[in-house]
Amino acid sequence: MIKKKRKLLNLKETVIESLLFLCSFFSIFVTAGIVLVLLVESWGFFKEVSILNFLTDRQWTPLFINKHFGILPLLCGTFLTTFIAVLTAIPIGLISAIYLSEYASLRVRNTVKPFLEILAAVPTVVYGYFALLFITPLLRQVIPGISGFNALSSGIVMGIMIIPLVASLSEDAMHAVPMNLREGAYAVGSSRMQSALHVVFPAALSGITAAFILAVSRAIGETMIVAIAAGQQPKLTLNPLVPIETITAYIVQISLGDTPHGTLEYRTIFACGMTLFLLTFVLNIFSFKLKRRFQEVYE
Amino acid sequence: MVNPTFRITGLDAFYGNKHVLKNINIDILPNAVTALIGPSGCGKSTFIRSLNRINDLILTFRREGKVCYHNQDIYAKDVDVVELRRRVGMVFQKPNPFPKSIYDNIAYCLKVHGIKDKDKIDATVESSLKKAALWDEVKNSLRQNALTLSGGQQQRLCIARTLAVEPEVILFDEPCSSLDPISTAKIEELIHQLKQSYTLIIVTHNMQQAARVSDFAGFFLLGELIEFDKTDKIFTAPKDKRTEDYITGRFG
Ligand SMILES: Nc1ncnc2c1ncn2[C@@H]1O[C@H](COP(=O)(O)OP(=O)(O)OP(=O)(O)O)[C@@H](O)[C@H]1O
Numbered sequence: 001m002i003k004k005k006r007k008l009l010n011l012k013e014t015v016i017e018s019l020l021f022l023c024s025f026f027s028i029f030v031t032a033g034i035v036l037v038l039l040v041e042s043w044g045f046f047k048e049v050s051i052l053n054f055l056t057d058r059q060w061t062p063l064f065i066n067k068h069f070g071i072l073p074l075l076c077g078t079f080l081t082t083f084i085a086v087l088t089a090i091p092i093g094l095i096s097a098i099y100l101s102e103y104a105s106l107r108v109r110n111t112v113k114p115f116l117e118i119l120a121a122v123p124t125v126v127y128g129y130f131a132l133l134f135i136t137p138l139l140r141q142v143i144p145g146i147s148g149f150n151a152l153s154s155g156i157v158m159g160i161m162i163i164p165l166v167a168s169l170s171e172d173a174m175h176a177v178p179m180n181l182r183e184g185a186y187a188v189g190s191s192r193m194q195s196a197l198h199v200v201f202p203a204a205l206s207g208i209t210a211a212f213i214l215a216v217s218r219a220i221g222e223t224m225i226v227a228i229a230a231g232q233q234p235k236l237t238l239n240p241l242v243p244i245e246t247i248t249a250y251i252v253q254i255s256l257g258d259t260p261h262g263t264l265e266y267r268t269i270f271a272c273g274m275t276l277f278l279l280t281f282v283l284n285i286f287s288f289k290l291k292r293r294f295q296e297v298y299e
Numbered sequence: 300m301v302n303p304t305f306r307i308t309g310l311d312a313f314y315g316n317k318h319v320l321k322n323i324n325i326d327i328l329p330n331a332v333t334a335l336i337g338p339s340g341c342g343k344s345t346f347i348r349s350l351n352r353i354n355d356l357i358l359t360f361r362r363e364g365k366v367c368y369h370n371q372d373i374y375a376k377d378v379d380v381v382e383l384r385r386r387v388g389m390v391f392q393k394p395n396p397f398p399k400s401i402y403d404n405i406a407y408c409l410k411v412h413g414i415k416d417k418d419k420i421d422a423t424v425e426s427s428l429k430k431a432a433l434w435d436e437v438k439n440s441l442r443q444n445a446l447t448l449s450g451g452q453q454q455r456l457c458i459a460r461t462l463a464v465e466p467e468v469i470l471f472d473e474p475c476s477s478l479d480p481i482s483t484a485k486i487e488e489l490i491h492q493l494k495q496s497y498t499l500i501i502v503t504h505n506m507q508q509a510a511r512v513s514d515f516a517g518f519f520l521l522g523e524l525i526e527f528d529k530t531d532k533i534f535t536a537p538k539d540k541r542t543e544d545y546i547t548g549r550f551g
């Protein structure tokens with residue numbers, strides 16, 4: 001009797017354990033699967049288009065008769081919008097972080113932080129139309145020559161979207177700076193601003209850099225805003241006023257279009273995806289390393 | 300009768316609802332060392348931290364009563380806290396150098412007060428490191444990060460940093476508690492020298508240290524100042540039984 005029960009119990013334990021294992025490794029399996037698909041499909045692509053060509057050709061026209069497969073215009077579009085986004089988000093995000101961590105009372109801090117997180121929960125498609133229908137017309141008041149689709153407005157809105165990320169992570173980093181450093185700064189007669197900028201900020205620098213990198217990789221991977229508001233014209237230009245196309249926007253364009261599966265045109269998606277994956281992967285590893293270093297210093 | 304540097308009257312302090320200092324009355328005299336002793340948690344740190352208003356950083360902190368610095372109430376509305384803290388420096392229990400180079404630790408303190416002249420900064424870095432008896436050990440590595448120094452060296456750097464802004468008073472909150480005997484001896488020696496030109500207040504758990512370095516001593520117990528007098532009086536003929544019990548180690 002006892003034996004039988006134990007057997008059942010053992011079985012139950014094993015089942016539960018393997019279920020738990022499966023669940024926790026599910027996302028890892030899926031990621032591995034995605035990487036595998038990316039590898040296989042881009043392998044197919046690079047058999048027909050040389051990597052050198054892919055990296056150096058200055059045109060991206062896979063859907064035209066005269067086909068070119070140079071990733072540079074798309075990369076350029078991605079960097080342009082990312083650059084504008086980061087330029088928007090970093091100053092505002094950092095200033096908010098400094099305010100929240102060094103100036104705000106406990107009550108303000110506890111009210112504002114959840115708001116920041118709500119801002120991060122707005123669907124990006126909303127931001128996309130915000131860029132197209134609000135920011136672009138607004139910019140046109142100042143810059144009459146700006147195109148209806150352009151890198152500038154989508155970059156700015158992308159920046160607005162990542163402000164909460166920058167603010168929240170930088171605030172965490174500054175908040176983690178031990179109180180006794182601030183006390184040291186105040187004890188020699190620093191003002192709050194001096195203590196914040198010259199003592200707390202440098203002490204939190206690696207955490208803030210990690211926030212910055214995360215923001216960059218978020219901007220690189222952002223899709224909806226640029227697909228809606230930046231246009232779909234791969235162009236090797238740094239002019240923020242004309243339509244461009246980012247890697248992500250291109251992927252959406254092809255995925256939603258009627259390009260037949262298995263063709264070379266279709267495989268461009270995976271080559272682009274691979275590029276994107278490598279970019280953000282490297283950035284994330286970098287930020288992870290920085291974050292760890294930061295923790296080591298203060299624990 | 301000399302004018303006291305600090306005159307504290309009826310000081311009460313609270314963290315939230317917790318009443319941690321009760322009706323403290325004390326005069327701190329210039330160019331003397333005042334030692335504060337008492338068991339853990341009796342409010343010594345709270346007391347000296349309210350002399351340069353560093354406790355303002357603690358959001359739950361609240362006080363009543365008067366702390367007068369040269370006859371000026373430091374908690375009055377029109378007081379420039381930054382200037383107060385420049386004049387009343389503080390060295391903390393745990394060394395807290397800034398995560399900058401040794402040189403910049405001191406240079407920062409000068410820049411804060413608008414001193415930009417490179418020669419003046421260089422000279423002050425050297426003179427304050429010399430006063431803090433650290434110069435010989437670091438003169439060849441001024442650009443090194445201060446966090447790479449030993450605990451005792453870091454603490455002397457913190458003292459140098461405090462001296463650089465030329466305060467009148469220096470508050471020491473258990474400056475030697477995380478240091479080895481050699482570093483402790485160095486810092487005690489330093490306190491001895493600083494006495495010539497500064498008013499010093501030192502919190503310590505070390506009775507011998509209090510007896511060695513101080514001119515006046517105050518004994519705190521559960522938020523009250525039980526006794527305050529010349530150090531030799533406190534240590535040889537305390538008036539209060541509780542003081543006697545504490546300094547002779549009979550305290551429960
Ligand atoms: N930030 C704070 N919030 C709430 N209570 C505090 C805070 N800091 C100190 N206290 C309390 O106030 C009382 C006095 O603390 P204080 O640090 O002044 O004691 P102390 O005499 O310096 O002790 P020690 O010798 O251990 O340093 C203690 O009961 C302590 O628990």
Ligand SMILES: [Mg+2]
Pocket residue numbers: 343344345472
């Ligand atoms: Mg203390």
